[in-house]
Amino acid sequence: DTGVSQNPRHKITKRGQNVTFRCDPISEHNRLYWYRQTLGQGPEFLTYFQNEAQLEKSRLLSDRFSAERPKGSFSTLEIQRTEQGDSAMYLCASSGRGGTYYGYTFGSGTRLTVV
Amino acid sequence: DQQVKQNSPSLSVQEGRISILNCDYTNSMFDYFLWYKKYPAEGPTFLISISSIKDKNEDGRFTVFLNKSAKHLSLHIVPSQPGDSAVYFCAASVVGGNQFYFGTGTSLTVIP
Numbered sequence: 001d002t003g004v005s006q007n008p009r010h011k012i013t014k015r016g017q018n019v020t021f022r023c024d025p026i027s028e029h030n031r032l033y034w035y036r037q038t039l040g041q042g043p044e045f046l047t048y049f050q051n052e053a054q055l056e057k058s059r060l061l062s063d064r065f066s067a068e069r070p071k072g073s074f075s076t077l078e079i080q081r082t083e084q085g086d087s088a089m090y091l092c093a094s095s096g097r098g099g100t101y102y103g104y105t106f107g108s109g110t111r112l113t114v115v
Numbered sequence: 116d117q118q119v120k121q122n123s124p125s126l127s128v129q130e131g132r133i134s135i136l137n138c139d140y141t142n143s144m145f146d147y148f149l150w151y152k153k154y155p156a157e158g159p160t161f162l163i164s165i166s167s168i169k170d171k172n173e174d175g176r177f178t179v180f181l182n183k184s185a186k187h188l189s190l191h192i193v194p195s196q197p198g199d200s201a202v203y204f205c206a207a208s209v210v211g212g213n214q215f216y217f218g219t220g221t222s223l224t225v226i227p
Binding site for chain 1: 119121149151156157158159160161164204206213214215216217218219220
């Protein structure tokens with residue numbers, strides 16, 4: 001197992017286009033998290049899955065954002081009608097049954113640039 | 116509303132000396148704290164943690180201190196090495212919570 005994998009690593013898109021990112025967690029981890037990090041800030045929580053169920057969403061996750069985790073394996077994060085303010089690093093993380101207690105394993109992120 | 120604050124954006128230390136990174140928080144419900152280390156173009160990696168029932172946790176060169184009354188924690192790195200140069204994030208969570216609240220990070224440079 002090579003850890004948490006995120007694809008693509010970089011994405012440049014025009015304003016108004018839709019984009020989709022993929023995250024493959026560590027295989028034995030049942031919990032998956034999405035965070036967003038903008039320049040000069042720490043990561044900010046977006047959403048959390050336990051297996052296939054999306055159990056928590058941040059108010060940062062506007063209606064243009066949707067996340068799925070079919071079959072409790074990989075996850076996708078889609079942003080519709082992208083805006084320049086969506087430019088950020090999108091980080092995926094996973095953890096086992098201990099959840100936050102043992103910390104997460106983060107992927108390397110997908111850097112989104114909206115032009 | 117920044118519940119976790121790292122007021123020093125950057126820190127430079129000579130190799131072999133002690134690095135002290137500070138973090139303050141406002142939410143008294145936080146009960147678990149972690150430090151993450153981040154290199155450029157990589158995701159954050161877990162470094163060390165501390166529960167609110169303790170005031171110190173040590174792992175090799177890294178020690179985290181927690182002062183609950185002051186709502187303050189610090190990370191000590193002794194001795195500092197050039198490979199420690201990275202951005203360090205403090206993070207906190209509440210009991211039963213599913214998310215971490217991160218600070219804005221401190222960029223540590225260890226000068227050989």
